[in-house]
Amino acid sequence: MNKPQQHPVVKHGRIGVLLVNLGTPDATDTRSVRRYLREFLSDRRVIELHPLLWAPVLYGPILMFRPRKSAEAYRKIWLKDVDESPLRYYTRRQAERLQERLPDVEVDWAMRYGTPAIRDRIDALIERGCDRLLVLPLYPQYSATTSASVADATFDALKKLRWQPTLRLAHPWHDHPAHIQALTHSIQRQLAELEREPEVLVLSFHGLPKKYFDLGDPYYCHCQKTVRLLRESLGWPEDRVRVTFQSRLGPTEWLQPYTAEVLAQLPKEGVTNIAVATPGFVTDCVETLEEIAIEGREIFEEAGGERYDVLPCLNDSDDSIEMLEALVTQELGGWR
Numbered sequence: 001m002n003k004p005q006q007h008p009v010v011k012h013g014r015i016g017v018l019l020v021n022l023g024t025p026d027a028t029d030t031r032s033v034r035r036y037l038r039e040f041l042s043d044r045r046v047i048e049l050h051p052l053l054w055a056p057v058l059y060g061p062i063l064m065f066r067p068r069k070s071a072e073a074y075r076k077i078w079l080k081d082v083d084e085s086p087l088r089y090y091t092r093r094q095a096e097r098l099q100e101r102l103p104d105v106e107v108d109w110a111m112r113y114g115t116p117a118i119r120d121r122i123d124a125l126i127e128r129g130c131d132r133l134l135v136l137p138l139y140p141q142y143s144a145t146t147s148a149s150v151a152d153a154t155f156d157a158l159k160k161l162r163w164q165p166t167l168r169l170a171h172p173w174h175d176h177p178a179h180i181q182a183l184t185h186s187i188q189r190q191l192a193e194l195e196r197e198p199e200v201l202v203l204s205f206h207g208l209p210k211k212y213f214d215l216g217d218p219y220y221c222h223c224q225k226t227v228r229l230l231r232e233s234l235g236w237p238e239d240r241v242r243v244t245f246q247s248r249l250g251p252t253e254w255l256q257p258y259t260a261e262v263l264a265q266l267p268k269e270g271v272t273n274i275a276v277a278t279p280g281f282v283t284d285c286v287e288t289l290e291e292i293a294i295e296g297r298e299i300f301e302e303a304g305g306e307r308y309d310v311l312p313c314l315n316d317s318d319d320s321i322e323m324l325e326a327l328v329t330q331e332l333g334g335w336r
């Protein structure tokens with residue numbers, strides 16, 4: 001009688017959930033920051049220039065000067081107790097807390113650039129028996145530069161596998177009720193703790209070269225929709241909420257209005273008491289803790305501003321974990 005052939009035992013039958021954030025340097029020395037920036041800025045989803053044109057700029061002025069400046073910014077915001085960047089700390093905490101809420105699935109986390117790498121964490125989930133995988137990019141608003149880049153890295157990792165897990169990629173959640181509710185609760189709670197209600201709430205999002213928008217990237221529209229739903233949910237009138245875009249890099253036009261210009265302009269319009277929130281970032285990072293909380297304050301106060309309050313991101317708050325649980329539960333529909 002023919003015996004069936006045997007292959008090594010492969011664990012299977014589990015569901016993996018991978019939270020993916022942008023990435024961050026491993027340390028604050030210039031070399032670590034340069035390594036991280038090189039990987040980040042070599043991604044053609046981020047810089048859509050032909051490598052022959054881009055490489056001389058990247059390996060010339062950018063990697064020569066930027067790492068030192070960025071390293072300084074990272075040193076200002078580094079979490080010394082845990083010796084890691086806030087972005088990595090909060091992303092890990094989100095995964096740990098989500099795992100407590102979802103004991104029937106395997107929750108893990110990864111970074112698009114730097115460590116832990118997406119490929120390594122997918123391998124680890126497969127080791128734990130996951131043959132179904134949900135990847136949730138931690139960007140509420142879709143952009144080719146972020147969400148699609150996570151998808152690329154995921155597909156690249158699966159390319160190498162003989163037995164691929166069945167894959168789901170979470171849908172953008174800029175307008176998801178759970179996201180709007182988490183933002184509303186978080187902002188209301190933080191505003192209630194302020195001595196005085198701000199005259200204007202500035203909502204600052206990470207920017208994007210305007211050309212990408214012209215070519216069809218939906219990011220700008222997703223940001224605007226988050227703002228409209230959030231404003232309606234907070235019950236604030238249109239003239240007390242300003243949408244701005246920060247972190248412009250290079251000489252080309254980016255999405256407008258620029259955060260730094262609005263912060264310098266508001267006191268001239270007589271608005272001297274503001275709060276700033278950053279609903280495009282799920283976790284605090286160098287862009288919120290340095291660019292908004294430190295540089296932004298300087299700009300506003302130098303222009304004559306008096307009160308400048310910065311509202312933290314969702315981070316590992318209960319609001320955040322409830323939101324993630326709702327998103328993941330919806331995306332896993334039919335699998336559990």
Ligand SMILES: C=CC1=C(C)c2cc3[nH]c(cc4nc(cc5[nH]c(cc1n2)c(C)c5CCC(=O)O)C(CCC(=O)O)=C4C)c(C)c3C=C
Nearest residue numbers: 022023024025046070087143145146206208249285286287
């Ligand atoms: C040069 C092009 C860049 C594009 C396009 C871009 C899009 C983009 N980025 C985020 C979110 C984050 N970006 C962060 C840092 C950061 N971003 C760029 C450049 C582009 N981003 C650089 C060079 C850096 C490094 C920091 C610096 O040197 O100033 C971060 C923070 C990372 C951290 O460790 O704290 C986040 C988060 C989004 C959402 C986005 C497009 C929609």
Ligand SMILES: [Fe+2]
Nearest residue numbers: 022206247287
């Ligand atoms: Fe960025």
Ligand SMILES: [Fe+2]
Nearest residue numbers: 247286287291
């Ligand atoms: Fe920045």
